[in-house]
Amino acid sequence: MIIDRLYENVIKKGPVCVGLDTRLEYIPEYILNSTKSIEDKIFEFNKSIIDATIDVCSCYKLQIACYEALGIQGLLAYSKTLKYIKSLKGISIADVKRSDISSSAKMYAKAHFEGDFESDFITLNPYMGQDSITPYLEYVKNKNKGIFVLMKTSNEGSKDFQELKVDDEKLYVKVGEKITSWSSEYIGESGFSSIGAVVGGTHFDEMINIKNRFDNMFFLIPGYGAQGGSAKDISNLLGKNISGVVNSSRGIITAHKGKEEGVNFSEFSRKEVINMRGDILKWLK
């Protein structure tokens, strides 16, 4: 199961997830000023970061919004990046946060688990309920794919609905209970399920509550670094079983900014991943 491969990476290489939320302004000038297409500039940037980090991170998360914003050229780079990660036997998480009725969810499953945009894991938004999630499950079962469902997101606005009280529980706990029920059939040898949850690393109290309540869940944790999440706080959610991957995007892929911008720019990303890994692991001892 894909979750076992991911967990093996977490243990062997650490829980860092490198967020390839690439924007043109992040790309060093020597690439940006070349005569290459936008597709190739983005891909060259991503490839360099992947090559410099694949032995020290667990997986890569691509925020598709950054690629959609650049239109067809952006999505060509997105596709090429996913294929490159696969060619290196790396693990990709497509951060697409899709949600739709069953017939459209089937199309999204095809879009992101097959063909041009094939990835290992995708993120999904639960607001539309169970039948908006079930179409993805045949891929989890038969095609070695995985899902992270939004539970408690890292942003300030996550309190607007996710923290509303339903039967004396917060809405996100209700969502977490549904995720648990969906995930129970897809548990791998690691003891974790290929259906996990997105929980932002920015909410100190919520992370402790969530870990107490959902101690066997595997988490995709955004919010470290640029968004304000600290390793100490996030360690409460990971726990001794290191039940998750911690994403950082800007902190890693813009690490070269203000420094040397030459062909070795991605070495700064590598250093940042190693620092971040150390910062997290020291709280888990």
Added chain:
Amino acid sequence: MIIDRLYENVIKKGPVCVGLDTRLEYIPEYILNSTKSIEDKIFEFNKSIIDATIDVCSCYKLQIACYEALGIQGLLAYSKTLKYIKSLKGISIADVKRSDISSSAKMYAKAHFEGDFESDFITLNPYMGQDSITPYLEYVKNKNKGIFVLMKTSNEGSKDFQELKVDDEKLYVKVGEKITSWSSEYIGESGFSSIGAVVGGTHFDEMINIKNRFDNMFFLIPGYGAQGGSAKDISNLLGKNISGVVNSSRGIITAHKGKEEGVNFSEFSRKEVINMRGDILKWLK
């Protein structure tokens, strides 16, 4: 404001929204068996339906999942279709249901309100709260764009979270209140806001409740026909002010199936739009 243009179309041409949820199996064989690219086959199909319906419908909704499922070729057809609708001064709704933190939402706004995938309206999922919606507002204010936020969706699973009780109200009512507060600054001459709500046409009681509660809201109403929504029920939500557009996808774009599949195939779509319009309007007298 874009909402005024849309409402003018509703009054002049009727409230039907044609759902261009195009799949290869819908395309007549004379196009499918041609030597054209997938991009061009899809576009030719869509163009024919648009040409046959633009004077009898208010707008077009493109379910992007259908295009993403075909990868880059599908998205090229998606882009071409949006540009074609714009060239005819038609109105497009990109059914993307995106949701993300502010920095990524800015990218999605750029993706779907500018460039290759520019549309007039987009749909958004509210689960992540206010700061996942605000990045789109500058386009509503300055670029004549509009938004439909998911409130109560048309699918069975919509009950799983959207109907949970929060302070004696259903969650979707809380979402509706937020939509009302976001929409209040963008009200056009029609009296409606360029920020509306998606409410499925499949829930009889909920539609009456929503109309009573949110009488000045403009709705995008999916679920007519193939999903089971009836014109009589939906008329409760539209009301005498016809405060919405009613989408049908399969019912319209597969109307030629089992009939003549020649170059005039889209005339069956036209007839279906006219029938559907009559079916709805007769309940609004």
